[in-house]
Amino acid sequence: MSALRKDTGVSAFSHDSEDTVGGFKSMPEIVLSVAGQLPFSRKSSDVTSLTGQEYQEANVGQVKRDIDLPVYVPRSHSPKPSVQVKNEWEGYVVDVGAETFTARLVDKTRCDEHEDEEADFPIADVSDDDKKLLKPGGVFRWIIGYQKLPGGSRRRFSQVVFRQLPQWTEKELVKAEEEAKEISSKIQWL
Amino acid sequence: MALTAPLDTELEVTLLGPGLGECQLIHLGAGNWVVVDSCIDSHTSQPAAIAYLERIGVDPRKAVKLVVATHWHDDHIRGLSEVLECCSDARFCCSVALCESEFVAAVLKYEGQKNVAGGPGVREIRNIYKILEERSSVFPPIKALADRVVYQVPEEMSGHGRVCRVWTLSPSDEQLEKFYVELTNLMPSVKETKRRAVPQDPNHVSIATLVEVGEHSILLGGDLEETGNPLTGWSMIVSSQARPQVKSSVFKIPHHGSENAHCDDVWATMLEDNPLAILTPYNRGVKKRPSQDDVARISYFTENGYSTAQIKVAKTKKKRERDVEKMINDVVGKIRAVSVGTGMIRLRRNMSDLESNWDVELFDGACDLSKACL
Numbered sequence: 001m002s003a004l005r006k007d008t009g010v011s012a013f014s015h016d017s018e019d020t021v022g023g024f025k026s027m028p029e030i031v032l033s034v035a036g037q038l039p040f041s042r043k044s045s046d047v048t049s050l051t052g053q054e055y056q057e058a059n060v061g062q063v064k065r066d067i068d069l070p071v072y073v074p075r076s077h078s079p080k081p082s083v084q085v086k087n088e089w090e091g092y093v094v095d096v097g098a099e100t101f102t103a104r105l106v107d108k109t110r111c112d113e114h115e116d117e118e119a120d121f122p123i124a125d126v127s128d129d130d131k132k133l134l135k136p137g138g139v140f141r142w143i144i145g146y147q148k149l150p151g152g153s154r155r156r157f158s159q160v161v162f163r164q165l166p167q168w169t170e171k172e173l174v175k176a177e178e179e180a181k182e183i184s185s186k187i188q189w190l
Numbered sequence: 191m192a193l194t195a196p197l198d199t200e201l202e203v204t205l206l207g208p209g210l211g212e213c214q215l216i217h218l219g220a221g222n223w224v225v226v227d228s229c230i231d232s233h234t235s236q237p238a239a240i241a242y243l244e245r246i247g248v249d250p251r252k253a254v255k256l257v258v259a260t261h262w263h264d265d266h267i268r269g270l271s272e273v274l275e276c277c278s279d280a281r282f283c284c285s286v287a288l289c290e291s292e293f294v295a296a297v298l299k300y301e302g303q304k305n306v307a308g309g310p311g312v313r314e315i316r317n318i319y320k321i322l323e324e325r326s327s328v329f330p331p332i333k334a335l336a337d338r339v340v341y342q343v344p345e346e347m348s349g350h351g352r353v354c355r356v357w358t359l360s361p362s363d364e365q366l367e368k369f370y371v372e373l374t375n376l377m378p379s380v381k382e383t384k385r386r387a388v389p390q391d392p393n394h395v396s397i398a399t400l401v402e403v404g405e406h407s408i409l410l411g412g413d414l415e416e417t418g419n420p421l422t423g424w425s426m427i428v429s430s431q432a433r434p435q436v437k438s439s440v441f442k443i444p445h446h447g448s449e450n451a452h453c454d455d456v457w458a459t460m461l462e463d464n465p466l467a468i469l470t471p472y473n474r475g476v477k478k479r480p481s482q483d484d485v486a487r488i489s490y491f492t493e494n495g496y497s498t499a500q501i502k503v504a505k506t507k508k509k510r511e512r513d514v515e516k517m518i519n520d521v522v523g524k525i526r527a528v529s530v531g532t533g534m535i536r537l538r539r540n541m542s543d544l545e546s547n548w549d550v551e552l553f554d555g556a557c558d559l560s561k562a563c564l
Contacts (some may be wrong), residue, residue, distance in 0.1 A: 087514045090387045104528060107508065117506050119522040137385035144517040158521045165384040171297060173380060180295035183319050187326045189289050189333050 085145040093138040125160050133162040195246045196561045199542040200350035204439055205535045206238040207345050207470030207498045211265035213238045216401055220349030226258040230271035231530045237269030240276055251278050255339040259284040260412035263395040264311045271317035283340045287369045287395040296377050300387040309345045312387045334358035334397045337432035345394040350541035352404030359398040364421035369395045411444030424453035437462045446472040447480030457491045466494045471501040482563050495559030498533035520538040531555050
């Protein structure tokens with residue numbers, strides 16, 4: 001199963017497998033493809049294919065065979081590059097300081113609806129491309145989880161990705177101004 | 191302490207907060223209530239004003255006669271549309287700046303975004319406009335300006351034989367000009383990336399309110415700041431000859447005790463000696479208010495300072511897996527809860543007894559100001 005979410009730049013949700021981390025059942029794996037910020041990219045498959053010749057050369061001292069058959073050797077550790085998201089928030093910036101910015105957070109992992117939490121993020125964690133979006137009102141996703149490295153080891157990662165929201169159009173702004181005039185005309189102020 | 195409704199002859203000032211902001215209720219006498227600003231009660235998730243009135247057995251639909259929005263910051267406006275909706279006999283009063291079609295247009299531009307919520311402040315204002323559209327022919331809303339009476343209870347209806355008047359002391363024309371400049375910064379333009387609306391300091395158009403009850407008065411500072419400019423902020427109010435030249439015995443300290451809202455002349459000319467000074471702390475963000483210095487400054491002017499809560503980092507109550515907590519800690523330190531427990535300061539004074547003074551009651555974590563900073 002997969003889905004594409006343009007707003008966060010997070011693509012290709014995969015619900016094909018689950019993992020267990022630290023004794024907890026993990027969330028579904030996802031593969032990130034945020035431009036310029038990838039923890040990795042998907043490049044190889046779970047199964048590596050070797051020719052018979054290659055297999056023979058890799059097994060010096062073993063009994064040589066005349067026939068040249070393909071041999072499939074499953075890897076003990078999957079090199080598949082992926083990350084396992086442990087928690088995800090939507091945030092919006094309320095204040096930008098010299099080294100940190102403060103944001104209100106909605107915990108999407110818990111399916112919360114209200115921004116009832118707040119935290120201070122290092123500005124250094126924001127990519128150069130996203131810095132132009134770092135201003136009060138800017139909306140972002142914050143994802144933390146584990147990144148699987150080739151060879152099977154893992155490391156923790158955190159990623160702040162600002163949403164590339166659409167732009168206001170003239171039509172939208174004109175519509176709002178017309179509606180505002182209509183509302184103002186209906187309210188009789190003293 | 192029992193939570194009962196005040197006597198008809200009792201004047202009451204109740205300050206609730208922080209929860210998600212602050213709210214003041216004033217009982218003028220004979221069941222006439224005024225609500226200034228709104229916050230969400232952390233215990234009931236209701237607007238704190240409604241929760242309080244119901245708790246003391248008062249029907250807000252009939253009792254509340256005026257709802258004042260001092261300004262549109264999130265921490266003063268949460269739940270205000272619900273308060274107005276519930277208080278069906280109440281008039282609404284807000285800064286003249288928020289009545290202009292330019293501001294209405296800004297609200298609609300943010301609230302109308304399909305891809306992102308405009309923000310709670312914008313949502314509240316949009317809902318208030320909807321209510322006013324239906325109600326304004328019966329209860330026309332009132333524009334708050336400097337030195338304007340926005341509500342009055344005649345002496346025969348006050349329960350204690352004194353005329354009650356609610357004055358707005360700001361904004362001034364100069365403050366409005368500054369706000370319109372800021373509004374152009376807030377106003378989105380074509381091809382600008384959409385975002386949420388976040389109102390910024392300074393609070394030029396916040397309303398300061400004076401409640402006059404016979405010879406007594408109460409000064410509610412909203413979030414109005416001091417600029418040093420005689421045409422704006424507290425300096426403008428102090429120098430005004432059009433406001434009642436009275437000294438108040440109760441002061442709701444503006445802007446959570448912040449130094450940028452302090453004005454020596456307010457204490458010297460608009461307040462009695464050693465007045466009751468009450469505030470809600472601002473527990474969020476990097477700048478917590480009041481600071482130790484703020485507390486020391488306020489304590490220099492009065493020994494009767496109170497806070498609805500202690501100033502502390504509000505830890506989130508959400509439980510997460512241990513490794514998630516560790517990762518959070520590595521990146522941002524602790525996640526804070528935006529809402530902390532709502533405390534309450536209640537002041538009552540029996541107006542039928544000339545010798546009486548204010549009774550101070552503290553509820554749900556409210557404390558002496560000297561104990562507010564841990």
